[in-house]
Structure formats: C-alpha cells, structure tokens
Amino acid sequence: MPLPLSKRRLRAAWIVAVAVDAIQIPVEATGLLGWIVGAGLDVVTMAVLWALVGFHWAFLPSFLTEWIPYLDYAPLWTLAVLIATRGRGQDSMPAPTLPPHP
Template sequence: MPRPLSKTRIRVAWAIALTVDAIQVPADLSGPMGWFLGAGLDLITMVVLWAMLGFHWAFLPSFVTEAVPYLNLAPLWTLAVALATRGRGGEGLPQPGTPADPKPPLKILNPED
C-alpha cells in the first residue's frame, strides 16, 4: 500500500497539474514552438510529481500522450494526479506505534458546578 501523503503535498501536486494543463492548452494551439515548450514542461512536471508523490502508473500514459499533438488538449496531468493521490491523504491518521490522541481532552467547566 502506498504511503499516506500530507494535505499540503496533495494540494501542491493538484496546483502544479492544473497550472501545467492550463499552460499547455494555449501553447499547443500556438504552433510548433508551443509543442516544444509543452514537451519540456511535461518532462519537468513528471519529474516534480514523481518526487512529490512517488511513482504511480498514471504518470506514464500522461507523459506519453502529451507528446501527441492535439491530444494534449485534455487535462491529462490533472487526471494523473487525481489517480495518484486518490485515497492517500493521511495527514490526520495516527502512525503505527504512536498514541492516537497525544493531548488530553479539554475539560469544559460548567459555572453551575
């Protein structure tokens, strides 16, 4: 089972994927220079997302299909991040070997007591 990810990592990964997809749609429509920009951006995106989230099979088809002209108009990085982070948000989960609630509960004082 993949390791849980912090909410911050998941949010940053989503932000990266959405930003890259938003940049690539107009870049692909601008011609060959946009395609070269998109290819370099795809390589950087794949490396950054692997470093943040770890390996996931969804990143490979996203990287390959981004190289096909006009297929890049679909938000494939966003879909890949959705698949890679699904069910991995475990920031609030206790880790094995640690107490579930390290802080004592707050006692509410009733003025009538």
C-alpha cells in the first residue's frame, strides 16, 4: 500500500496539475512553438509530480499522451493526480488500534 501523503504535498500536487493543464491548452493551440513549450512543460511537470507524490503508473500515460497533438487538450495531469493520490491523504488512513487491556 502506498504511503500516506501530507496535506501540503497533496495540495501542491493538485495545484501543479491543474495549473499545468490550464496553461497547456492555450499555449499548445499556438502551433509548433507552443507544442515545444508544452513538451518541455510536460517533462518538468512529470519530475515535479514524481517528487511530490512519488512514482505512480498513472503519470506515465499522461506523460506519453501529452506528446500526441490534439489529445493534449484533455486535462490529463489533473486526472493522473486524481488517480495517484486517491486515498493517500493522512486523514484517510485508519488510526492504529490497541488491543484491549484485560
């Protein structure tokens, strides 16, 4: 089972994913230069999310499909963070229970 993440890391991962998806849609619509900038942004995003959340398989399809023209208009980084962080908050982990005293 993956380790729980702090609220700060979860919040940072969500902010990065949503911001990158919001930036990429208008930037990549500008043509070849926008695609190059978007590709560089994808490499940086992959590294940052990996540092914040740790390795998760959901990041690989998002990274690869962002390189396909017109498919990159979907908010794939946000979807990947949703999948990678699902149930990993510290509050979602059950508290350890102690055995009853006799």
